[in-house]
Amino acid sequence: MAKKNIGKHFDIYPMPVVIVGTITDGKPNFMTAAWLTKIHSDPPFLAISLGERQYTAKGIRQTGEFALSYPSIDQAELADYMGLVHGDRVDKAKDIEIFKGSLESAPIVRACPVGVECRATQTIDLPHDYLFIAEVVNVYATESVLTEGKIDPVKLRPFVLTMPDNSYWALGDRIGSAWDIGRALIKP
């Protein structure tokens, strides 16, 4: 297949959507984010990039802590809202119920089925963003999304974001098992 150079814009893959919770200037604050990834297994670490002017980045720098709340498609509207409104202008925590785990400054949106408490260990300065490296301290989940104690994506019903078409998508068909379907190509 021929390939066309379409510039250096890079937005193409399905991104997870999370609501980041912080205590900023002493108050709970939330925003939506999609630039994050696991980076290390054991102990579990993740990396998340946030705009340096974000009220949320300010909170992480103040307390060293934050939480990720994973919405299901039932909270898609709420997650989108949390990304539309600025925390320094609107108190986004006012109308939602907060779940507090073991950390002081890592508020979780109770309506979201999964919450992940994180402790930032390193901050990397990017031109207009901070890349926070963080250790996962605890994961909390609503019983209804668990199968044998583990999070079940069919029950969680997460959604992903694609750009530049700016769309949220549910998961569709299961197309196979990882670390398995490729065995067909291994030569004896």
Add this chain to the structure above:
Amino acid sequence: MAKKNIGKHFDIYPMPVVIVGTITDGKPNFMTAAWLTKIHSDPPFLAISLGERQYTAKGIRQTGEFALSYPSIDQAELADYMGLVHGDRVDKAKDIEIFKGSLESAPIVRACPVGVECRATQTIDLPHDYLFIAEVVNVYATESVLTEGKIDPVKLRPFVLTMPDNSYWALGDRIGSAWDIGRALIKP
């Protein structure tokens, strides 16, 4: 909703699946990865975590370059295979056609509809992994996945990975527009 502490395991969100291409010890080499995220818009940067013992990590450290090939569900078996077999034991490049863009050491899997050339700018040492920070240099796409010059997820048909159930999923229903559906919750 009550929340249950399920430990600190963190694998839950849908992850993108890419095939990372490098030149390692002078030869093209590929592996599958899922721990990556965009971290900065303009100029476009991404972060990707790779095991420090990976042949792929070795290649990036040797040349400072790599490519990401984005498979569609048609290449799911190939992508899974690239993650099952070790590059220092099997020549995974032997049976595939390679597309070369502008960089010397960033081989793209031609069968994959999208290829992203990257130049590593910073390496962060993690206990058993390297987190590579990289600038996107060029994105190449097959015409058939473009709509008005931009990548169209409906045409690309990407897939995502969930763990610990180790499943690949196609995208399902479009559930709404980002930066839009949350407007319903903004108070006048």
